[in-house]
Amino acid sequence: MNIHEEIKASYKSLGKGFANMYDGIITRSTLLGKMMDSLVWELNAENAAKWINDALSPIPDNFSGKLLEVPIGTGVLTVPVYKNMNDANITCLDYSADMMKNAENRVNALGVKNVSFVQGDVGALPFEDESFDVVLSLNGFHAFPDKEAAYKETYRVLRTGGIFCGCFYIAQEFKRTDWFVKHMYVPKGFFTPPFETKSSLKERLSEMYSEAVVSTVKAEGIFRCVK
Numbered sequence: 001m002n003i004h005e006e007i008k009a010s011y012k013s014l015g016k017g018f019a020n021m022y023d024g025i026i027t028r029s030t031l032l033g034k035m036m037d038s039l040v041w042e043l044n045a046e047n048a049a050k051w052i053n054d055a056l057s058p059i060p061d062n063f064s065g066k067l068l069e070v071p072i073g074t075g076v077l078t079v080p081v082y083k084n085m086n087d088a089n090i091t092c093l094d095y096s097a098d099m100m101k102n103a104e105n106r107v108n109a110l111g112v113k114n115v116s117f118v119q120g121d122v123g124a125l126p127f128e129d130e131s132f133d134v135v136l137s138l139n140g141f142h143a144f145p146d147k148e149a150a151y152k153e154t155y156r157v158l159r160t161g162g163i164f165c166g167c168f169y170i171a172q173e174f175k176r177t178d179w180f181v182k183h184m185y186v187p188k189g190f191f192t193p194p195f196e197t198k199s200s201l202k203e204r205l206s207e208m209y210s211e212a213v214v215s216t217v218k219a220e221g222i223f224r225c226v227k
């Protein structure tokens with residue numbers, strides 16, 4: 001199996017059998033989620049809420065343009081937000097049809113009408129240049145196998161003046177997280193090296209974008225860029 005197939009297989013089984021567990025962990029709404037948040041990420045309720053708020057905050061209030069979210073995963077963090085973005089045109093993309101099926105079910109359950117789904121690879125996005133006003137990426141870049149292609153493609157499809165924002169794991173911020181990533185998430189295929197540090201990410205994004213701000217909440221890196 002090549003790296004693309006390994007990652008797809010990992011997320012296929014997560015999306016199929018363990019989506020509820022994933023949702024509980026990422027939203028720390030279950031005991032397991034709270035335990036993992038504090039053990040692996042040293043997060044508590046307050047700073048866990050902060051990383052997601054900070055990652056989403058660059059999206060303007062009452063946003064009414066075109067937004068691409070990649071990867072959507074199960075949509076647990078964003079579909080409830082999209083419910084209140086009635087005037088936006090939202091496209092969600094993921095490698096894994098099984099992860100994305102959970103997001104589609106969530107969209108249908110909440111009656112959200114302005115979201116469409118595309119299965120694909122962030123490294124070869126099936127969209128025209130400059131076709132989105134916002135590109136949002138939550139917890140994706142630590143998973144993507146070809147990060148260079150992912151940075152290029154997310155940049156290419158964003159219009160000049162558009163916003164690129166989101167979050168993902170940043171190395172060398174918190175030793176215990178680094179340990180779990182190396183010994184648990186990488187072997188399972190959920191995370192794929194190489195990983196950015198805060199300074200390497202800041203440098204990379206500053207070279208590409210006209211504005212780039214990078215911050216961290218423990219080992220979660222949050223970025224906001226303007227093209």
Ligand SMILES: C[S@@+](CC[C@H](N)C(=O)[O-])C[C@H]1O[C@@H](n2cnc3c(N)ncnc32)[C@H](O)[C@@H]1O
Nearest residue numbers: 011071072073094095096099121122138139144
């Ligand atoms: C940890 S989940 C994050 C999902 C969601 N954004 C969240 O924060 O809950 C990572 C997702 O990245 C997707 N993924 C991995 N490599 C990808 C690629 N090359 N192109 C598109 N999606 C990819 C996986 O299928 C998985 O659903």
